[in-house]
Amino acid sequence: MLVPKDAATVMLVRDDPDLEVFMLRRNHASVWIAGATVFPGGAVDDDDRHPRWTDRCTGWDDTRASRAIERETGGLGFFVAAVRETFEEAGVLLARDAAGAPVDASLTHLSEARADLNGGVQDFGGFVDDHDLALATDELHVFSHWITPPGGPRRYDTWFFLAAAPPGEYRHDDSELIASAWVRPVDALAAADRGEMDLIFPTRRNLEALARFDRSADALEAARAADPSTGGSFVTESVEGRRIALPGDPDPEGVLPCPT
Numbered sequence: 001m002l003v004p005k006d007a008a009t010v011m012l013v014r015d016d017p018d019l020e021v022f023m024l025r026r027n028h029a030s031v032w033i034a035g036a037t038v039f040p041g042g043a044v045d046d047d048d049r050h051p052r053w054t055d056r057c058t059g060w061d062d063t064r065a066s067r068a069i070e071r072e073t074g075g076l077g078f079f080v081a082a083v084r085e086t087f088e089e090a091g092v093l094l095a096r097d098a099a100g101a102p103v104d105a106s107l108t109h110l111s112e113a114r115a116d117l118n119g120g121v122q123d124f125g126g127f128v129d130d131h132d133l134a135l136a137t138d139e140l141h142v143f144s145h146w147i148t149p150p151g152g153p154r155r156y157d158t159w160f161f162l163a164a165a166p167p168g169e170y171r172h173d174d175s176e177l178i179a180s181a182w183v184r185p186v187d188a189l190a191a192a193d194r195g196e197m198d199l200i201f202p203t204r205r206n207l208e209a210l211a212r213f214d215r216s217a218d219a220l221e222a223a224r225a226a227d228p229s230t231g232g233s234f235v236t237e238s239v240e241g242r243r244i245a246l247p248g249d250p251d252p253e254g255v256l257p258c259p260t
Helices: 051-055 062-068 076-090 108-118 124-130 184-192 202-209 216-225
Strands: 005-015 019-026 041-043 141-147 156-164 176-185 234-236 241-242
Touching: 005 076, 005 202, 005 216, 019 062, 019 076, 019 184, 019 202, 019 216, 041 076, 041 156, 041 234, 051 076, 051 234, 062 076, 076 156, 108 184, 141 216, 156 202, 156 216, 176 184, 184 202, 202 241
Parallel strands: 005 156
Antiparallel strands: 005 019, 005 041, 019 176, 141 156, 141 241, 234 241
16 A cells, blocks of 8 residues: 655635635646646655754744644644745745845746756755745645545645745746636636536645635634644544634534544
């Protein structure tokens, strides 16, 4: 049986004027979920767990991050992977410069660096050091946890994060991802029901949760209030996945944890 590989995914939200989330369509030639519409994300690399990231991450250290995702150690790597994958796949960087200002990843030197990252010319750690950046991991809020069931060609143990969309030009990489768009969760669900969009089960469940909110600020506040690292709770959605408790949910006390 395949052991699930650790992964991180980010749901970037904004208002225009209603809550929208950024989504991408995977290449139809992909081995994994070809043609599916997903949020930016991917596997946690070994380098994402390097101790040096403690000095480059804002708001989270490994102790708090591990507590949030119920690991003994190594939790910060999921947050680093979330930032890295969002930059590589969507062209948007959750980071701040040396002066503490949000980074606009559409600037030429950062756009060129993204191409080098995706081309394997440079690694993410070197890129962050070269540009003296701090990852805005304090903008990431734990939202849900899903584990791919046995039987497929790949399995992932994925943590989904929610974040306010930073400034910048959102662009898919034209390799792994062939299209992208901002979409209201309710519209994405309707398109899937009409057969116009392919959603895997965890993506659908997260969209259903986001569809409960009219404004991104309300969704982000609910995520902050349910922060598992400070005593928040999860609500089980299925045997393979769960999400944080949201306003209007039944009392999560006594809910069995998701089996792993």
